[in-house]
Amino acid sequence: MESTQRSVEDKLAAARADLAERDGVLVAFSGGVDSSVVAAIAEDALGADAVACTARSETLPEAELQEAKRVAEEIGIRHDIVEFSELESEAFIENDGDRCYHCRSMRLSAMYDRAKELDIETVCDGTNAADPGEGHRPGLQAVEELDATSPLLEHDITKEEVREIADHYDLSVAEKPSMACLSSRIPTGLEVTEEKLTRIEQAERVLRTWGFEQFRVRDHDGIARIEVGEEELEAALDPEFVAAAREHIGDLGFEHVTLDLEGYRTGSVSPASEDD
Template identity: 30%
Template structure:
């Protein structure tokens, strides 16, 4: 399917539900879902969750976009810094955060008589290290973009071509602090101030400041605005005033439009290619196998002939007619593919069934 066909599929999915609640951040994914739901005349309730540690203007933008889109909007507030499991910033912080967020959104939706809840997770999210995504399965949150096989770049392209505004600063600021370093209101305020300052100096619309041992590492979606001596000096001075000991610049852009298949992941054979992809997390082989087996029983034509080797730690199957393997350590291999496009098409059929280990 091309992007337009995928968008039409999302509309068809939304049409199947007369009433929907949407986890709404005002970012690209949830904004497009709200826009499409309005286009097909869904009774939509957008619910924003304010954990008190989002970037400046997050809540105001959510209110503004909901009003502009003409949709009902509710806000749930909770101060995550008062919750030890989150303030202590362990490796499970995102899992705990999403558990609290989705449970609260589901309860609010049910209280308002909205029994179906959707979110903006898309196919690209499934290759990233986002343990919180497991909570969407636990709380039975639907993800129309995953069902329609939409990728991040396709969502952004549609929004930009149709001039639909969305926020590019919707990620929790606690994710900027190194895992196991305590998150405090002082750190959150300092990160927020510095990111806003850098945005103003560079005209970048996506800035992330990573903090570790009082060292700041700057990530931008476009480096051009910062690469002159005057701007660099200004940024360093401001961050030093904010009491950072060292200021670094990450030369890799924080581009969210990650390609599902990278060129180096394709091995060239005699007459075909082989995909060797490594996901940034371990895979629960038993649970993934059960989910794939259920899909086969429900006559999913894309998936066939599954064999599970629990003791060795991998699953063997056919996806889109291609021999594929899923390994416990996060590796996925796909054999005898013609090109990068076909590799992506097969991978997209596999990713939604994978369940990770946290």
């Protein structure tokens, strides 16, 4: 166990030393555990020369934006917000198997634009060492094409080690479940629209209000399919929640509200992609 801890410490030290050699870095920052760890390392290495940047668009839930603001403050890093719209891209709206590529390309391009304004050459993302081996990941192609720096990947830091480092920095998101953008709730091949994204966000707000931690509301052209973590299925079957979900989610424009008894699982609407 001690040797594993030393190994993680060595990787952290190497990543920190690498970033310390830069004149400055801008971290593509979602407030999730991966990008939060990169932001914490960058702030540790560079202080005021490190910037966390969150891209605000229709696919980012407002709750996640507020969480990103809170975590950036927790880290003590400057936090910038840039705005763009994936819905300006027909390729994104079509929602084919490479939707994540189009999204990541636009998002990172917005980051590079802000970095240029700040005279920062290095843009970092939160890709970790386990990500490339997790099936079809078109978003990683965008990272490579735009030559973003991935400190976690470059220093072979796995997801488990990311959480260890998050604990090292006392980050409140150390055990935070992954949270992909809202468009990942729409099955591949069905158009992404602002109307769908809005009702998905509002539907998931209902689950968040009821205290669920791992959840998705999948939008099958008007049918809401609720997924919750396996350990939370019993709570989702509570008659009071069922009534609340039927009323409040049904009022958002869904024709039917259903609960998936298999529970939350990655890629349930896009099995061949990196969707969450």
